[in-house]
Amino acid sequence: METTYSNNKFSKVPPQDGFRVAYILHLADNSLILGQRNAEWCGHGPVLEQDIAITNISLDLIGQARSFYQYAAQLINQHSPSPGGGRGEASEDSLAYLRTEREFKNCLLAEQPNGDWAQTMLRQFLYSTYQYYLYRFLQTNSDTTIAGIAEKSLKEVSYHLRWSSEWVIRLGDGTEESHKRMLRAVDELWSYTGELFIPAPYEKELSIDTAFLKDDWAKKVNTVFDEAALTVPSNVFMQEGGKTGTHTEHLGYILSDLQYLQRAYPGCDW
Amino acid sequence: MPVQNFEQIFQGKIDNEVKIEPKDWMPDAYRRTNIRQISQHAHSEVVGMLPEGNWITRAPSLKRKAILLAKVQDEAGHGLYLYSACETLGVSREETMNDLHSGKAKYSSIFNYPTLTWADIGAIGWLVDGAAIMNQVMLTRTSYGPYARAMVRICKEESFHQRQGFESLLVLSRGTEEQKAMCQDAINRWWWPALMMFGPKDSESTNSDQSMKWKIKRKSNDELRQNFVDMIAEQIKTLGMKLPDDKLKWNDERRHYDFGEINWDEFWQVVKGNGPCNKQRLDARKKAWEEGEWVREAAAAYARKKASPNPSKGGALEAA
Amino acid sequence: MNYIRKFYYGDIPEDKGGAEISDSKNPPSGGRGADWPLWEVFIRSKQGLDHKHAGSLHAADAQMAIENARDVYTRRMEGESIWVVESKYITASNPEEAGELYDPAKDKIYRHPSFYNLPDEVNLM
Numbered sequence: 001m002e003t004t005y006s007n008n009k010f011s012k013v014p015p016q017d018g019f020r021v022a023y024i025l026h027l028a029d030n031s032l033i034l035g036q037r038n039a040e041w042c043g044h045g046p047v048l049e050q051d052i053a054i055t056n057i058s059l060d061l062i063g064q065a066r067s068f069y070q071y072a073a074q075l076i077n078q079h080s081p082s083p084g085g086g087r088g089e090a091s092e093d094s095l096a097y098l099r100t101e102r103e104f105k106n107c108l109l110a111e112q113p114n115g116d117w118a119q120t121m122l123r124q125f126l127y128s129t130y131q132y133y134l135y136r137f138l139q140t141n142s143d144t145t146i147a148g149i150a151e152k153s154l155k156e157v158s159y160h161l162r163w164s165s166e167w168v169i170r171l172g173d174g175t176e177e178s179h180k181r182m183l184r185a186v187d188e189l190w191s192y193t194g195e196l197f198i199p200a201p202y203e204k205e206l207s208i209d210t211a212f213l214k215d216d217w218a219k220k221v222n223t224v225f226d227e228a229a230l231t232v233p234s235n236v237f238m239q240e241g242g243k244t245g246t247h248t249e250h251l252g253y254i255l256s257d258l259q260y261l262q263r264a265y266p267g268c269d270w
Numbered sequence: 271m272p273v274q275n276f277e278q279i280f281q282g283k284i285d286n287e288v289k290i291e292p293k294d295w296m297p298d299a300y301r302r303t304n305i306r307q308i309s310q311h312a313h314s315e316v317v318g319m320l321p322e323g324n325w326i327t328r329a330p331s332l333k334r335k336a337i338l339l340a341k342v343q344d345e346a347g348h349g350l351y352l353y354s355a356c357e358t359l360g361v362s363r364e365e366t367m368n369d370l371h372s373g374k375a376k377y378s379s380i381f382n383y384p385t386l387t388w389a390d391i392g393a394i395g396w397l398v399d400g401a402a403i404m405n406q407v408m409l410t411r412t413s414y415g416p417y418a419r420a421m422v423r424i425c426k427e428e429s430f431h432q433r434q435g436f437e438s439l440l441v442l443s444r445g446t447e448e449q450k451a452m453c454q455d456a457i458n459r460w461w462w463p464a465l466m467m468f469g470p471k472d473s474e475s476t477n478s479d480q481s482m483k484w485k486i487k488r489k490s491n492d493e494l495r496q497n498f499v500d501m502i503a504e505q506i507k508t509l510g511m512k513l514p515d516d517k518l519k520w521n522d523e524r525r526h527y528d529f530g531e532i533n534w535d536e537f538w539q540v541v542k543g544n545g546p547c548n549k550q551r552l553d554a555r556k557k558a559w560e561e562g563e564w565v566r567e568a569a570a571a572y573a574r575k576k577a578s579p580n581p582s583k584g585g586a587l588e589a590a
Numbered sequence: 591m592n593y594i595r596k597f598y599y600g601d602i603p604e605d606k607g608g609a610e611i612s613d614s615k616n617p618p619s620g621g622r623g624a625d626w627p628l629w630e631v632f633i634r635s636k637q638g639l640d641h642k643h644a645g646s647l648h649a650a651d652a653q654m655a656i657e658n659a660r661d662v663y664t665r666r667m668e669g670e671s672i673w674v675v676e677s678k679y680i681t682a683s684n685p686e687e688a689g690e691l692y693d694p695a696k697d698k699i700y701r702h703p704s705f706y707n708l709p710d711e712v713n714l715m
Contacts, residue, residue: 036327039335042342043323044554046562047626048316048350049647049658055343056661059336066332093331117565163657170650173575174568181564254327261330261388268445270330270388270438294685340665347662354646357628363648364625423645427666566624569650576651 013079021072022105022202024146025095026243028068029106032096034127035061036254037114046117053163057124060156067149069095097262101245101252105200108242109192111251118171118181122189125164129220130196131157133213165224172228182230194238201244284485289415292358300484304414305359306375307486309366312352313377317370317551319345321385322394330388337434338391344427351420358416371556378402379537380463382545389442389449389456395435397457397464400502403428404494405468413485436505443509457506458514465529466537468495496526503527628677629655631662633669641673649674 013021038058045051069092076090109127114120135157138150171178197214218232225232241247261270276295283290290296319342326342329335353363369375380398385391406428409421442453469491481487499518506513517530539545626648632641644663649655655674663669683691699705708715 032332039326039339042326042339043319043346044558046558046565047648048346048353049649049662050565051346052343052350053658053661055339055346056665059339059343062332062336062339066336069332096332097330116561166653166657170569170572171565174572175564177564178568178571257327260328265446265448268330268449269441270334291685293682343665347665350647350662351645354628357646362625420645563624566626566650569654570624570626573651573654 013076017075017079019202019205020143021075022200023206023208024068024072024075026105026200026202027146028065028072028095029104030110030127030131031061031068032065033104033106033251033254034110034123035059035065036258037110037112038120038124040114041120050117054120057160057163060153060160064149064153064156065096066092067153069093071145071149093262097259101247101255103245104247104251104255105243105245106247106251107192107195108239108248109189109196111242111248111254112189112192113250115185115188116181117167118178119185119188121164121167121171122182122185124160125168125224126189126193126221128157128161128164129217130213132161132220133216134210137213138208168224168230169228172225172230179229182228186230186233190233190236191239194236195240195242198240198243203243284413284483287485289418290413291415299480300486301359303481303484303486304417305356305361307481308352308356308359308414308417308420309361309369310376310378312349312356312366313370313375314381315345315349315352317377317381317555318398319349320551320554321381321383321547322391324385325388325391328388329391334438341395341431341434344431347427348420348424351423352417355414355416355420367559371552371559373543373552376541378467379540379545380467381551382540382548383459383463384547386459387452387456389439389452390460392435392438392442392453393456393460395431395433396439396505397435397460397502398467399428399431399435401464401467401498403432404498408488408494411485411488417486436509439509439511443511453509454511457509457511461514462532462536463540465495465499465532466540468492468498470534470537499527499529626650629659629674630677630680631655631659632673632675633659633663634671635669637670641671644668646677652676 035058038054038061041054042051042058045054072095073090073092080090107127109123112119112123114123132154135150135154139147139154141147141150168182172182173179196217197211199209199211203210222232239248242251262268277297280290280294280296280300283294290300322338322342322345326335326338329338353366356366357363366375370377380401385394403425406421406425410418410425412418412421439453439456442449472490472492482490503513503518503520515530517528519528520526521528540548543549627650628646629649629652630646631644633644634641644659647655647658647662649658652674655676656672659672659674664672695701
């Protein structure tokens, strides 16, 4: 079994909370990495209005990540006064900036490159659909902090879903060129959707069996694809590993950028 | 009515502080001056997203990342308000953008300098936005209504920009030796270009006289620059940093700070396109616009398809 | 120099370079090519108040115009309801006719309550 979730930095966290911390980090990493990817568009969007729109989504996602990291840090600190290897207490920033490639637990889908506007829109749509059903489910979680963050974020995610669905439809059913680009995006991203519904060990331990979200997800994706004149691919081999720290090569570069200052100037306030 | 009378009525409104609105008669030169100035201003906002955007993925904390994203996003909004103001004068956004991309239209030269370290982000907020605000506050009272209204909205949003910049430098100035050095270095590099933002000296400026008469501008370049120096020379004391000017000194007689001569050769070189990043900035804007074209086309095609009363056409793809 | 082309704020006639009129060459929505039409945005800042003109923006269709308006004009909680209308559908009065349109109201001071002097005891009327 993968053990990255009980990484030595958090060795004093007892197993049950260890799973919980791992899961919260998984949620946080998903939002952070996708937010970071979307942020790459800022200043480069196809039209000012949409530049502003995608940046709003990026801000929502980074906000969600911060809430989850803060909660994870709180749980870690309860058990261990100095989990950061002598660098003081865990914090949202120590968790985002000082973990390594193998410790990040985001889904592979979130870290895939922006590509063109079609690929970014499709990635957002596939992920927002997943996030929508997941947060709806988590709203009633027995962990009231997780439930609270999910409830607040659900409003944001509902908007992301609506916005990205419209773009997928517009581009899928727009011009010949946009349709072609959507097909390429589907080709590019589809193999990263399977992982969403294969529960990682920490999800199983917490009885968050994401497999049951698959039907709702597939239904929504089908409806939108239908309207977008796109076909849902079949018999695609599905990649996995992100949830347990085995990523695509892209993540290393994302973290090089993300963590550069914290790594170059350790222990500073910013 | 002869043009003569129109012009008298127009100048009468200006003199009585009555705003000029889009459909009012206005001299062609007034219209063109406004188009030039508003579009330059809009381009500056949008090109200005690039140097700061350069650090979004590398911001040193999640809080700073969110602040920077929100700030750069505001610049996009400001660009948008200003392009809209320009459209009330009869130029479409596309035309205005084309002038930027062809190099015909200018934008503020400050954005042709590179952001080399994280401290540059703070320095831009404090010095560049600080200098911009001086101009912008004046422009909330400019004579052309839509421009003035855009500026009111922009000024409301802009004050957070300067504050976050200063606060970010303050943290650095109280940090490690390396952080302090980073902070001072950024101030050294941004100070003079920030002073250049106010434009040529009054004695050299070609557009100022008429612009003042029409109340497009209400303070001269030199007046605004002096106000800025006076403000920053005080604020920097809190940072415990130095401005890179040996001649900077309080003049009790003038009740202003004296300061050294700006390197006008450098100023004109950057205006002419020879700044460190002129090409890079323009290329980035062109790339975004050109690569966005198929997106804009697809959305327009889809909207037409949906608006079309002929359902039999639905689903058919339009050739790009 | 082809500066003056379209006047979106209403009624400058086409022969003076005003807004083009919708016809088969100018479809009512979606613009042409990659050009998105201009929309005017009206925002109600809170329940109980009127919608007020906030500014304008570009969008391919009405739905997108609402969403863009949300992203552009309500980032700081400025609104809770949005109206959008394509700018070319706004008809505005002509400033050259301001005299005949608005001046006649100036001498009708009897329309204002302050015109009437009442005894103090009923002055809350």
